[in-house]
Amino acid sequence: GFAKIDHHREMRKGFPEVIFCQGKTPQQVKEIALHMHKNGSNVLGTRSSKHHFEAVKEAIEEADYYEEARIIFIRNTVVNKAKGIIGVVAAGTSDLNVAEEAAVTAELLGNTVKRFYDVGVAGVHRLIDKLDEIRQCSVLIAIAGMEGALPTVLGGLVSSPIIAVPTSVGYGANFHGLSALLAMLNSCACGVSVVNIDNGFGAAYTASLINRIGES
Amino acid sequence: GFAKIDHHREMRKGFPEVIFCQGKTPQQVKEIALHMHKNGSNVLGTRSSKHHFEAVKEAIEEADYYEEARIIFIRNTVVNKAKGIIGVVAAGTSDLNVAEEAAVTAELLGNTVKRFYDVGVAGVHRLIDKLDEIRQCSVLIAIAGMEGALPTVLGGLVSSPIIAVPTSVGYGANFHGLSALLAMLNSCACGVSVVNIDNGFGAAYTASLINRIGES
Amino acid sequence: GFAKIDHHREMRKGFPEVIFCQGKTPQQVKEIALHMHKNGSNVLGTRSSKHHFEAVKEAIEEADYYEEARIIFIRNTVVNKAKGIIGVVAAGTSDLNVAEEAAVTAELLGNTVKRFYDVGVAGVHRLIDKLDEIRQCSVLIAIAGMEGALPTVLGGLVSSPIIAVPTSVGYGANFHGLSALLAMLNSCACGVSVVNIDNGFGAAYTASLINRIGES
Amino acid sequence: GFAKIDHHREMRKGFPEVIFCQGKTPQQVKEIALHMHKNGSNVLGTRSSKHHFEAVKEAIEEADYYEEARIIFIRNTVVNKAKGIIGVVAAGTSDLNVAEEAAVTAELLGNTVKRFYDVGVAGVHRLIDKLDEIRQCSVLIAIAGMEGALPTVLGGLVSSPIIAVPTSVGYGANFHGLSALLAMLNSCACGVSVVNIDNGFGAAYTASLINRIGES
Amino acid sequence: GFAKIDHHREMRKGFPEVIFCQGKTPQQVKEIALHMHKNGSNVLGTRSSKHHFEAVKEAIEEADYYEEARIIFIRNTVVNKAKGIIGVVAAGTSDLNVAEEAAVTAELLGNTVKRFYDVGVAGVHRLIDKLDEIRQCSVLIAIAGMEGALPTVLGGLVSSPIIAVPTSVGYGANFHGLSALLAMLNSCACGVSVVNIDNGFGAAYTASLINRIGES
Amino acid sequence: GFAKIDHHREMRKGFPEVIFCQGKTPQQVKEIALHMHKNGSNVLGTRSSKHHFEAVKEAIEEADYYEEARIIFIRNTVVNKAKGIIGVVAAGTSDLNVAEEAAVTAELLGNTVKRFYDVGVAGVHRLIDKLDEIRQCSVLIAIAGMEGALPTVLGGLVSSPIIAVPTSVGYGANFHGLSALLAMLNSCACGVSVVNIDNGFGAAYTASLINRIGES
Amino acid sequence: GFAKIDHHREMRKGFPEVIFCQGKTPQQVKEIALHMHKNGSNVLGTRSSKHHFEAVKEAIEEADYYEEARIIFIRNTVVNKAKGIIGVVAAGTSDLNVAEEAAVTAELLGNTVKRFYDVGVAGVHRLIDKLDEIRQCSVLIAIAGMEGALPTVLGGLVSSPIIAVPTSVGYGANFHGLSALLAMLNSCACGVSVVNIDNGFGAAYTASLINRIGES
Amino acid sequence: GFAKIDHHREMRKGFPEVIFCQGKTPQQVKEIALHMHKNGSNVLGTRSSKHHFEAVKEAIEEADYYEEARIIFIRNTVVNKAKGIIGVVAAGTSDLNVAEEAAVTAELLGNTVKRFYDVGVAGVHRLIDKLDEIRQCSVLIAIAGMEGALPTVLGGLVSSPIIAVPTSVGYGANFHGLSALLAMLNSCACGVSVVNIDNGFGAAYTASLINRIGES
Ligand SMILES: Nc1ncnc2c1ncn2[C@@H]1O[C@H](COP(=O)(O)O)[C@@H](O)[C@H]1O
Ligand SMILES: Nc1ncnc2c1ncn2[C@@H]1O[C@H](COP(=O)(O)O)[C@@H](O)[C@H]1O
Ligand SMILES: Nc1ncnc2c1ncn2[C@@H]1O[C@H](COP(=O)(O)O)[C@@H](O)[C@H]1O
Ligand SMILES: Nc1ncnc2c1ncn2[C@@H]1O[C@H](COP(=O)(O)O)[C@@H](O)[C@H]1O
Ligand SMILES: [Mg+2]
Ligand SMILES: [Mg+2]
Ligand SMILES: [Mg+2]
Ligand SMILES: [Mg+2]
Numbered sequence A, B, C, D, E, F, G, H: 001g002f003a004k005i006d007h008h009r010e011m012r013k014g015f016p017e018v019i020f021c022q023g024k025t026p027q028q029v030k031e032i033a034l035h036m037h038k039n040g041s042n043v044l045g046t047r048s049s050k051h052h053f054e055a056v057k058e059a060i061e062e063a064d065y066y067e068e069a070r071i072i073f074i075r076n077t078v079v080n081k082a083k084g085i086i087g088v089v090a091a092g093t094s095d096l097n098v099a100e101e102a103a104v105t106a107e108l109l110g111n112t113v114k115r116f117y118d119v120g121v122a123g124v125h126r127l128i129d130k131l132d133e134i135r136q137c138s139v140l141i142a143i144a145g146m147e148g149a150l151p152t153v154l155g156g157l158v159s160s161p162i163i164a165v166p167t168s169v170g171y172g173a174n175f176h177g178l179s180a181l182l183a184m185l186n187s188c189a190c191g192v193s194v195v196n197i198d199n200g201f202g203a204a205y206t207a208s209l210i211n212r213i214g215e216s
């Protein structure tokens, strides 16, 4: 009884409440998941370790685990497919976890996702090579650590809105993602808005809301 | 010849390059404006003082000035009207300049705008009273200084994407907008993304891109 | 002999000195506890691990341990019951430890405590549902991490003083509780004062002093 | 029509809405004041310059100005007198404005106030000399800049709750009040809670709520 | 007699001591300049206002002033021309002062300078258009404010060393140049080193040393 | 051969070079110690773990270890006794390691040391009780974490110079000692100077230099 | 009557209370000065503008003003001369005000002072040239802005205690003196302790206490 | 297929792409290394643990590991030897890893390297003793933690460009390298530019580019 699950929101937003597993015990996550599952909701758990998953799996056979994305998912109702494509554009190999958190979340929320990985701006031709495909997306999620320049360069090349995700990848004057965060907030490109450091989930949720504007 | 104006972008994004007037001399702003004007572009200048406007007005008779929004505008081509509504929701009277920068920018970019001002969360009934109207908007811009809680409370009540704008309104441990900025980046509501402190223009530009998704 | 225990304070404030266990060895905690115990004081140890407790338990049979609250307690004298109620209002499941530290401390100091957990502002109806009960409290302790908006929203709905406790729950631009701390210090609601990040104990102690004003 | 005044709050909390004048034009302040005045509310404006006052005075003859406190006040209804005393304890001459903001606010909210000024801890005998008088207060407001040690020393000497107000007085590594703010948040004394840097008003409002607990 | 001028350095480095005028009185700058001038040194004053220049001009007829660069110069000995070209690449119109400080300093130190202004990365084609010319430079100085992405993108396109200069151009989460500084220090491109915020002079001095390596 | 030991300094300052063990391997520490030992110097190693000590002990039989102080010492020459007393005043039990590092260092450098522990300012009578003894010291080292008020209160009560040592003891808005550091730098008491967070060694070294002024 | 002057301190420390003029009105400074003057104390006012001085001068004919040091002084009792010399060592011309504040304060407190100005470490021979004279001082005050390296280099060359004063001289990543402050706190030289940014007065006061150790 | 290796860069810059191993799994590093190796590139992996190396070694027999430098290297093509010397100057024993990362990288990139270790400025004679040798280098890399003064002192003594590397060596107010970073960015010596904290690799890459200027 320690967690009041917000069933209003599912109706209001078309998506279930989401469990942020980090900092919860496997036992706590299992109980929340069970409660939502019995209610017939889709269950989505982010930042979950294998231990979280194992506890849930024990109780709910059909639970799935996306390892790189660190996501637990249990399907109970089918979400209708959104029309537009969400593009997930990531700067480096080290940003993989955050990128997968974004991509998998977006897919589970019913969107078609295209991944464009390892197209960091220090070799801008890699981004330009992919431009035609990238321009077909309705919304873009741009993920980068270190100097966080990717959303700015992207913003000058496309005309869709960009959700920028700074990552904590780097060291020293990176200050755990501060450098990328500040760079993205100060982007001189138009159409860029920013979510928390490493928040792939939040970016995907927002992108999905945007991708579904106009649905009734 | 000191500024290379980016005419590609107008074609790419459907909107003209924008002049950030702050830190430029009135003379510099006038020259850039004139160059764009002769090219037949719409000219939009943000963060412009009266001095900037006067310099531009001297050279271009049809220039307009939105005082509270601190915006110069010269219409040269008509932008077609977007379908959805952009709601501009602001917490306090002191956030007025930023709110107007957002609202006027969104209007000039061809959107219908509804203003919901002075609905700060310390009196949450003020927000709830407006909820029906707010829920009719496709995209929301939520503007707040100090503790920056507005986008979070709003995010729990609506299902449209929210662009959050922290303002530098406050003093002391506000640290020129840092408190609101961090609060918004850490919002536990879903669907919130953030732009720079006081960046009403950027929020409106992004909101307009979102509002026009699906246009061809 | 390494710690001078402050027996004046017990007389002055009606409550014993408190042992902050974190950073002390189990052996040190045991010795301080024993010394206080022999003096006939109630012994309260905060931030204690199980190891601390075990060392104390070995020496003092009647010692109790509150696991979620991380508190050791040994009752030696009975404190008279205060009249008003202290309400402990917490935003999320992850704030549980801090909330329990506050609630248990307040109880041990002789107060009646009501717990209102998982009523975070991203689903403001959860808070509003509890309002009648919350309004019956004399003093409120409001606990939240991430964007720390709970005390502000609460402050607009009640007329009792609120002690706000920011927690370090979150990640990225949360900066270990800084986001919630700054948000609470900048609250635009009246009647909110703030204690250190994760300081459930300090909030409860202050709330108890307030709850006992006017006792003689 | 730009500001929705929160009349609920007066009923709820027994005190009127308060105007934060800083950052508003004299014209805006006058309009809000007039609106509240016509409603029969007491009008309290903080951080007001002489210019703000003059604009209000022009429209409302009976407006008063407390220069050191930077407060505008217009009495419309009488508040009943609270029983306990609020003590305002300030460390240095330079903290005078903040101390007066606290003291005058507390008085206008119907409290008896005692001022203890220039009792900074670098000469602790000054504080100890006043101790008997200070101990007669129900609630204390402790105001200090620089190293902000006053509330801690006070907290060891009294048994009433203390609202600590860090001030921006100082230079260099004071970082505009950060040193005093952090010191107060980390106070090793019990019973201390903290408000924003220079927030004399907020401290007084909270102190007044505490001083009135148990009133019906 | 208050300033010991470092004549060793001229011999050691081939360039004179430099006067940092900001924070000095015009009188102080004049005296230092006169002393150096009488010694037969070239005199270079940076961050000089018109007032500084006028004081110097009064005493030394042949003094020159570069207004945009805010530089005073008095030629006494001719420096031999360096072979390579120094390219000064700047992101925006607002970075002009810093860019000119760099360009003029480099010229006065005997280098051929090419200016590439307003080639910010939010319109990356502007940079790519200039690439052939940029690649002919031996050393590059890359100047940018806001998100500071220019040196990174440049670093992926050229093979000469890049001295990056963050500027304080921007607002809000720019924190007076911090965003660009951190971005540049965290550049994922190779061959980029960084000088202080707005330090056009320092970048040019370093670039000149590099450009003259191998001279005897 | 990787460390050039500074034998000049021993002659110059009357004390040997000191090994900062933290971050060095036991093997590195042993080699440096051996080299100094063979030279006939006294060897002092700070921040040494037991592992460091064991490595040194293996090679140099007469090495001593002060566990709470985390100091290795090998006596080779006798230092003459200084006249004055150094007082080490510490606020809480948790500051013990830093206090011992200071006290032991001062003793090894030939000073008479008096320890005054657990006299934190939240119970100022504890400090006042010890005042007569404290006033007999020539130099004081004042050690405190959290709000770091001890040196300020002490500075108002004594007339000897005070070396203040902030400690990292605390949590939350303590930010690893920042709160105490800033408080001490902003002390409104005269005669206080500050060393790095947790730097008991540095405080003792400085205190010893002061205590020996006038020796020939 | 707003300021309780601390006459105890004069007796205790041998020096009068000091007025920090900055942030006080000329009228307030005059009143405090008069009160002290009538008591027969020496009056020392720091950070005083000409306006402060003029107000004091009007009331007390014999008041003196040290312009570069920004100090007001009124002699009422003669302090006996200390034996040792205090050396004031400053890095650059721009540090002059802070250096003079230190030097004049030390002189007024009865010490012999030697000034060593413009001996910054970027031309280390300037410092080495003065070494013989510097080594004759009992205590050193080392003043530097920007990278703040002077006390470290000095600390390796002398055997007297060094009080380091960081100055706010610089720009950009200097962050108003933070760079020099952190550098000095992290000095790898022994015998260095630090006071607040720009606190020439505090350094001199401490140096004077040290210089008088052993006096009876 | 998760990493797009940038073969253009090898041609463009004369050096291969570099693998930043930290934060990648041994498996990921092995795959990237293999791919580059098969392409005939030289393979350079930085920040690699022994685990990374072992995974690579298993797949590519000729892989080498430089333990102190934490570098994996596989030679496939010979780089022609550069003419000038790169000097690596390091302040303390604790900076060894970073210094070796710089020195080994520079060697692998085809440069002659001279190491000058343990010449920190707190014993400036150690640096001066080496000056003749240091002056024979074309480019210098200056590495220091704590107060980071080395590049400044060096900059006053030599006429070659200096790449400064702040290290995270230290504790307390060092803030993980911030003190050294800010000191280096604010160096009052000319010719100093800075790379990220602990970025020995980046310094060496830049130094190598500079050392090869003029090669064709
Ligand atoms: N990875 C994530 N990052 C940020 N917020 C999240 C994440 N996952 C879930 N959330 C949010 O956190 C809320 C759940 O918090 P809790 O009640 O503590 O489980 C959800 O409703 C989401 O809004
Ligand atoms: N108020 C604003 N805030 C943030 N960015 C802006 C603003 N106004 C204009 N911009 C951006 O700044 C660019 C112009 O910069 P500049 O070339 O310096 O005039 C525009 O293309 C916009 O992307
Ligand atoms: N959880 C806590 N958070 C903050 N302060 C505490 C806590 N527990 C105890 N204290 C305070 O720390 C003091 C004890 O410190 P010490 O002498 O180090 O044990 C007590 O008297 C309390 O004022
Ligand atoms: N614009 C500048 N930015 C940074 N350092 C400068 C600048 N101009 C001059 N300098 C340095 O500052 C030193 C002079 O400082 P000062 O003795 O105060 O005039 C010169 O030797 C240069 O190394
Ligand atoms: Mg890659
Ligand atoms: Mg309002
Ligand atoms: Mg929840
Ligand atoms: Mg005073």
Ligand SMILES: [Mg+2]
Residues within 6 Å of the ligand: B003, B004, E092, E093, E118
């Ligand atoms: Mg431009």
Ligand SMILES: [Mg+2]
Residues within 6 Å of the ligand: C003, C004, F092, F093, F118
């Ligand atoms: Mg204690």
Ligand SMILES: [Mg+2]
Residues within 6 Å of the ligand: E003, E004, G092, G093, G118
């Ligand atoms: Mg100079």
Ligand SMILES: [Mg+2]
Residues within 6 Å of the ligand: F003, F004, H092, H093, H118
């Ligand atoms: Mg060494």
